[in-house]
Amino acid sequence: MAYFQNMKKKTELLKDKKDILILAIESSCDETSVALVRNGREVVSNVISSQIDIHKEYGGVVPEIASRKHVEVINYIVDKALSEANINLNELDAVAVTYGPGLVGALLVGVAMAKGLAFGLKVPLIGVHHIEGHISSNYIHNPDLEPPFLCLVVSGGHTMLVCVEDYCKYRLMGQTLDDAAGEAFDKIARVIGLGYPGGPAIERYAKDGDPTKYDYPRVNIKGKPYDFSFSGLKTAVINHVHNMKQAGEKVNINDIAASFQQAVVDVLVEKSINCANELGIDKLAIAGGVSANSLLKDQMNSLAGQHGIKLYTPSIILSTDNAAMIGSAAYYRLLRGEISDLSLNAIPYLSLSSLN
Ligand code: KG4
Ligand code: ZN
Numbered sequence: 315m316a317y318f319q320n321m322k323k324k325t326e327l328l329k330d331k332k333d334i335l336i337l338a339i340e341s342s343c344d345e346t347s348v349a350l351v352r353n354g355r356e357v358v359s360n361v362i363s364s365q366i367d368i369h370k371e372y373g374g375v376v377p378e379i380a381s382r383k384h385v386e387v388i389n390y391i392v393d394k395a396l397s398e399a400n401i402n403l404n405e406l407d408a409v410a411v412t413y414g415p416g417l418v419g420a421l422l423v424g425v426a427m428a429k430g431l432a433f434g435l436k437v438p439l440i441g442v443h444h445i446e447g448h449i450s451s452n453y454i455h456n457p458d459l460e461p462p463f464l465c466l467v468v469s470g471g472h473t474m475l476v477c478v479e480d481y482c483k484y485r486l487m488g489q490t491l492d493d494a495a496g497e498a499f500d501k502i503a504r505v506i507g508l509g510y511p512g513g514p515a516i517e518r519y520a521k522d523g524d525p526t527k528y529d530y531p532r533v534n535i536k537g538k539p540y541d542f543s544f545s546g547l548k549t550a551v552i553n554h555v556h557n558m559k560q561a562g563e564k565v566n567i568n569d570i571a572a573s574f575q576q577a578v579v580d581v582l583v584e585k586s587i588n589c590a591n592e593l594g595i596d597k598l599a600i601a602g603g604v605s606a607n608s609l610l611k612d613q614m615n616s617l618a619g620q621h622g623i624k625l626y627t628p629s630i631i632l633s634t635d636n637a638a639m640i641g642s643a644a645y646y647r648l649l650r651g652e653i654s655d656l657s658l659n660a661i662p663y664l665s666l667s668s669l670n
Contacts (some may be wrong), residue, residue, distance in 0.1 A: 317420070317433060317436075317537070317655070318653075318655040319406070320347065320436070320555060320560040321432075321436075321437070321438040321439070321653055322651070322653070324436075324437070324438060325438050325591075325648060325651050325653050328407055328408070328438070329649060329651075330343070331392065331407065331423075331499075331565070331566075333352055333353060334352070334353055334354075334407045334408070334644075334648065334670050335350060335351075335358070335405060335406055335407050335538030336350070336351050336352075336353050336354075336406070336407060336408045336409070336410050336440070336641045336644050336645055336648070337349075337350055337392075337395070337408075337409050337410070337431065337641070338350075338351060338409075338410040338411070338442070338446075338521050338637040338638065338640040338641030338644055339388075339409070339410070339411040339412070339424040339427055339449065339640065340411075340424065340635055340636060340637040340640045341384045341411075341413070341415055341416075341420050341421060341423050341424035342414070342416025342417065342420055342424070342444050342635065343375060343380065343387065343410045343417060343423050343470070343471075343635060344364065344365040344366060344380050344383075344420075345362050345363065345377045345436065345499070345634070346362075346363045346365075346383070346384050346387050346388055346391050346423075346424075347360065347361060347362040347363070347635065347636045347637035347638075348361050348388075348391045348392050348395035348495040348637050348643050349361070349395060349636065349637035349638040349640070350395055350396070350401055350641070351454075351638055351641030351642055351644075353645060354450075354453060354641070354642045354644075354645030354646060355360065355453055355454055355457055355575050355642065355645075356454075357454055357638045357641075358401065358436055358482050358553040359388040359394075359395045359396075359398040359399035359401075359504060360395070360631070360636055360638040361391050361394045361395045361398065361600060361637075362631070362635075362636050362637075363387050363391050365379070365380060365383045365503070366510070366511060368383060370509060370510050370512075371418040371637050372383045373504055373509070373510050374500065374504075375417070375512050377417045377418075377419055377420065377508075378419065380417055380419070380420045381417070381419030381420050381422070381423060384423035384424070385418055385423050387532070388423055388424070388427050389427075392427065392431075392549070394471050395637075403431075403435060405437065406431075406435060406437055407437060407438075407522075408432070408438045408439070408440055408644065408653075409423055409428045409431045409432040409435070409437060409438075409439055409440070409649055409654075410428070410439075410440040410441075410442050410640050410641055410643075410644030410647075411424045411427070411428035411429075411439070411440075411441060411442065411640065411658075412424060412441075412442050412443075412444045412640050413425050413441040413442065413443075413654075413658055413660055413661055413664070414443065414444065414660060414661035414662060414663070414664030415443075415444055415471065415472075415661075415662055415663055415664045415665075416444055416471075416662060417662065418660050418662040419481055421660035421661075421662065422660045424529075425441075425603050425658060425659065425660050427472065428658075429594050429656055429658060432656075433656060438648065438653040439654045439656070439658060440644040440647050440648055440653055440654060440669060441654040441658045442640045442643045442644050442647070443542055443664055443666070443668070443669050444640075444664075445467055445472060445474070445476075445570065445666055446482075446484075446490070446643045446668075446669055447639040447640040447643045448467050448469060448601040448602045448622075448639060449465045449467060449476060449478060449484075449599070449601050449643070450542060450639050450640075450642040450643035450646070451601050451632040451633065451636070451638070451639035451642065452465070452590055452599040452601060452626050452627070452628050453642050454632055454638055454639065454642050455608045455626075455627070455628045455629050456599075456626045457637050459597070459599065459643065461480045461481055461483070462477065462478060462479050462481060462595060462597070462603050463477075463595060463597035463599055463626070464477055464478070464487070464586065464589060464590045464593060464595050464597070464598050464599070464600070465477075465478055465598075465599040465601055465612075465649065466474070466582060466586045466598070466600045466601070466605075467598070467600075467602045468494070468495045468496065468582060468600065468603070468604035468605055468610075469494060469495075469496050469510060469600070469601075469602030469603045470494060470499070470500065470511075470605060471496070472489070472490075472494050472495055472602065473489060473490040473494045473495045473496075473521070473542050473544070473582075473604075474486060474487075474488065474489035474490070474666070475487040475488045475489070475585065475586060475589050476666070477538050477593060477595070478599075481646040481650075481652060482646050482647060482652070482669070482670075483665060483670055484669050484670060486666050486667070487525050487540045487589050487593075488538065488539070488540025488541040488542065488585065489541060489542065490541070490542040490543065490544060491538075491541055491542065491543050492543050492544060492545035492629045493543075493544040493545050493548060493619050495542070495544060495545070495578055495604045496511075496512075496513055496544075496602070496604045496670065498544040498547060498573075498578060499511075499512040499513040499578070499604065500512035500513070501548055501552075502548060502551050502552075502570075503515050503516050503551050504573050505551070505555055506519075506555060506567050506570055506571065508564070508571075510568070513539070513603060513604055513606070513607065514606070516571045516574065516575055517571075517575065517607055517608065517609070519567055519568050519571035519572075520568065520571040520572035520574075520576075520609070521568075521572075522568045522572075523567075523568030523569040523571050523573070524568075524569050524572055524573070525571070525572040525573055525575065525576035526573070526576075527572065527573050528554065528569065528570065528573035528574075529573075530547055530550050530551060530554075530574060530576075530577040531546050531547050531550050531577065532547075532571040532580050532581050532584075533546050533547065533575055533581065539585065539588060539589075540585055540588075540589050542581065542585065543638035544578065547574070547577055547578070548602065551570065551574050554570070555570065563612075575607070575609055576609070577651065578598045579607070579610045580605075580613075581611050582610060582614075583610070583613045583614050583617055584617075584659055585592060586598060586600075587614075587617050587621055587623065590618075590621070590623050591621060591623075593598070595623075596622060596623050596624060596625050596627050597623070597624050597626065598614070598618055598624070598626070599625075599627070600614060600625070600626075600628075601625055601628060601633070602633065602634075603627060603633060603634045603635070604633075604635045605627060606630045606633040606634060611625075611627055612670070615665060632663070640667075645664065
């Protein structure tokens with residue numbers, strides 16, 4: 315309790331400080347990442363240790379293995395982020411951490427580390443929502459970006475259109491009713507034998523395929539123009555591959571990858587632009603692992619341009635999970651005096667509405 319009251323006072327003083335340096339930790343899934351971020355926009359270091367090679371063998375992330383690997387490397391990654399930045403622990407102004415949504419065991423590793431550091435260093439602790447982190451990745455890569463803007467968040471676990479009304483103020487415009495876009499990429503990649511993670515592999519194979527070869531479904535939900543559904547598309551592709559195999563036909567992986575990718579991208583682009591137009595917003599950002607996809611970026615950019623909308627994208631390294639985006643989100647929370655106490659816990663199904 316004494317810690318929290320003291321940190322509240324310290325946070326008030328920080329608001330007048332010229333430079334605020336935050337150490338941020340992200341461990342919600344299969345990346346252990348630690349970053350040092352100055353004033354919410356400048357990345358001083360961003361170390362990412364990926365477990366992808368370990369999970370590849372199993373065709374997807376194994377939660378128990380993920381937690382154990384985070385435990386093994388977290389101390390080392392903290393040290394590496396500090397030494398790459400040439401920063402000392404006592405120079406930190408605050409410690410931030412993703413506390414949800416994500417895999418509970420994986421999140422707990424980051425949360426425990428952050429609490430220990432914040433308490434030991436006597437600096438404020440800031441719990442950050444993973445999706446708020448993804449949205450904030452755009453602040454880093456685009457120094458001129460200010461709210462309000464619309465953001466399409468497309469990752470392995472989420473697909474949603476969020477209106478960023480102000481810093482730390484969000485309105486959910488629509489979301490997937492079943493699979494996330496990245497999840498669909500991962501599942502289709504597995505079915506056509508491309509392994510995990512599916513998104514980058516599908517993108518690679520699609521380059522040599524015909525996106526118009528198969529007309530896979532683009533789903534619109536009656537009365538919910540900004541909600542998404544990818545399970546029908548996923549089933550259509552799986553059945554198609556299955557039927558071809560049964561009929562003894564040659565399965566052209568490139569054409570399937572290209573046609574599937576095109577169907578996902580068409581839906582994401584059309585709904586995002588329609589939503590921005592309805593809101594009268596001329597700034598659109600994309601975030602999350604799937605935002606690394608070149609077709610999505612190119613097609614979104616071209617349609618946005620036709621509608622007088624400016625597109626903002628994070629760099630590839632900031633698209634997938636990383637701690638720099640958590641440090642950026644934390645900075646704007648800190649400026650509002652929104653810090654966490656030491657009872658901060660991992661919340662695997664943390665909702666976006668808890669953000670406002
Ligand atoms: O944001 P992220 O790193 O983790 C989550 O919060 O889920 O997103 C991972 C997802 C995976 O489903 C992966 O297949 C997808 O992002 N992804 C891509 C690409 N790169 C990663 N999907 C399509 N095209 C890509 N280039
Ligand atoms: Zn993510």
